[in-house]
Amino acid sequence: MTSGKAVTSLLEIRNLGVTFVGRGETPPVEAVRGVSFSLDRGGTLALVGESGSGKTVTALSILQLLPYPIAAHSAVSSIRFAGEQLVGAAPEQLRQVRGNRIAMVFQEPMTSLNPLHTLEQQISETLLVHKHMAPAAARVRTLELLRLVNLPDAESRLGAYPHQLSGGQRQRVMIAMAIANEPDMLIADEPTTALDVTIQAHILQLLKDLRDRFSMALLLITHDLTIVRKMADDVCIMTAGEIVEAGPTADIFARPRHPYTQRLLAAEPKSRPPAANLAAPDLVRADDLRVWFPIRSGVLRRVRGHVKAVDGVSLAVRTGTTLGVVGESGSGKTTLGLALLRLTEAEGEIRFAGQDLAGLGQRQLRPLRREMQVVFQDPFSSLSPRLSVAQIVEEGLKVHRLAATAAERRRLIETALAEVGLDAQAAERYPHEFSGGQRQRIAIARALVLKPRFVVLDEPTSALDMSVQAQIVELLRELQSRHGLAYLFISHDLRVVRALAHAILVMKDGRIVEAGSTERVMTSPKHPYTRALMAAAFDLAAVPT
């Protein structure tokens, strides 16, 4: 194993091709074409691309983990790890490599840990299998590993189950499992995508430390350019199954040559919100808004306490401006948006255009529903899969009787679709025929067709690829200036918020910790939490909070 290292790199991939056989009439899909790169000990290579670009398939090919009768490698494919050919290797040989010399960390820590096993069982499994350790020794090693990944109270957590840990802690456990056998190489597939920004910074720091400590090779798969810039020595830009550009990170970011790379880099939201009349009257006001979910216990189901999802929030959104709401998951952002629309029960005063919404019943609210709309985060769950696009968009028109005839309704639908950049043919299709970005456009068209004055945007860009995200942000800005819409823009992505919001609120645990104009909060945050958030988001700096 050491013999080959002197001449070649630890990992050498040459002309990797992966094809998935088609089923029925569907033709075979060529997921990866002619991918070549190499990676050395102590180095970090980032595979960057949008969803469907073939980065995960490439990573899984290294461990030969693809569903093999369905997936096939091209004849010229070669994956050499420490001199050994892995393509078509015998199962015993692969078992020696998997989890032992090459380890992998997956994106979603909740689903990659077995919910029925304790931490000790999960981590010691690999030690027992690969190292044939005695149980007592494995336990000592497990503790050592948990300390290595900085899991607090490691000793008392040995018997804990995955659901008792937070997302960040689970990812630490995944990393502990991956490095248990001191692998030569670590593959991290979007290791922080499911995590909040402040936790993301800590996990990336941890990966970096471990890489240096064990002089591992780190293959980082991500779509987040900030992470690439911060972590990787070299970068490969993938699109449509091919590497279009590769080289040292600094070079590529400074002088992108391929048009796709240039587009990708340009897609990072850099712009500032459109000019707006910041003295415009308030359209939506909330005073001391509270959403408390009771915690009941005992035989009589007495209320023992409350989960304070939103706790005493006051805000105002001016006509034609955007109020950004930022915070980490569980901070109450989404609940706040739903409460403002009276989609969840809330206490406190909500005023829309001077009218108090708090006391109104569903029937009295109906005329106001036309003026306040919402766009949700996940465009795959916010469109009913059984209705055509025309049916989805026309629903609001029917409820509010906005069109006298079918022809007029049709015209309104087509106008709304045109406004979000879809052509009239889209009306007869079903949501599953569209990509994520197109679906988000449909969701926006559904809101827009009613000509609302206020739209709650609940993370509308989070589920989308970078370049699509930029298009949606551009669309939202355009619609705002054309129709004078007021937005409540909820997001955890501070870059997008900076590109859209005139003012922002920072939420933590249901309360507002800081509020003010975007420029002021971003450049000189006052609250320590806001400062940590900004540092984590823009510099990936791990600041203890």
Place this chain on the structure above:
Amino acid sequence: MTASSEPARYAVPTAARLLGHKITPLTRRRLNSFRRNRRGFWSLWIFLAIFIVTLFAEFIANDRPILVRFNGAWYFPVFADYPETTFGGEFPTAADYRDPAVKTLVAAKGWMLWPPIPFRYSTINYDLPSPAPSPPSQVNWFGTDDQGRDVLARLIYGFRVSVLFGLLLTGLSSIVGVAAGAVQGYFGGLIDLGFQRFMEIWAGLPVLYLLIIMASFIEPNFWWLLGLMLLFSWMSLVDVVRAEFLRARNFDYVRAARALGVSDRVIILRHVLPNATVATITFLPFILNGSITTLTSLDFLGFGLPPGSPSLGELLAQGKANLQAPWLGLTAFFVLASMLSLLIFVGEAVRDAFDPRKVVL
């Protein structure tokens, strides 16, 4: 995969149609998947063929001719009763076409077209070579039961009654069950809590005893049995539908509909119910099987359809009472076993067709 041409890129247009109606691509995928399951697909056709044939039982097994040509005029005894005097007989009562006297009268001035099996389920063949139950013969292809009635004729009518009973009970209990499940799941809270407790008590009632007790008050007929069974069978679907509604009521598209101001009724029918139909349709063939089995077992025990009605359960009971006449028990067993198997095969195919995770290679 590249995003540059985004707004202009669509999937290939599809204009799928079924029986002239436009169907969604999802439905088309399911139909294709169903067709690919050869066993289920052919089971459905075989079952439908048998069922449709038995729907016209009167034209296949009857104790009167389908058509009579007498004295230059057409008669349709299948549809109407004609007095014997029409054909020159002596009695003003309805003609008995099996009576040799009537046969001779008609033959003199015309002809009769008989169905392939000249027996109704209640026709007693007095002209048996051996005491009833008599074994299969040229006249009675599957033999006769212990009262001299043709087994094949009783099978055809009994099959029809069983399937019709099963279909009606399944249909009605699905409607009630889906409605109850939808209301509980969608509104949740106290309505759900109250309804669930009620169902627990209701499901605890002993159905069989209730039927036996009712049988001593009234003479149970088809509709009485259907009503009584319906009182209890609607609960089988409630839990499935309720679970689907509990899940779907917090989906973003339901929230979006609520934000549009759509009323609860429309949300239930238009947005949530289509989700629940998958679970419902998957269950239907199995509920149908259950309903048929229930009716058969009641008939077998003697608490089912009134005496004399054609029924598979009653034939089974006769087979048990007359072990020396194996054609009774064997026929009933094979008919029941094949009918239930066909339905299970169909049910499996439907279930797989609706399973989004099932990959057919």
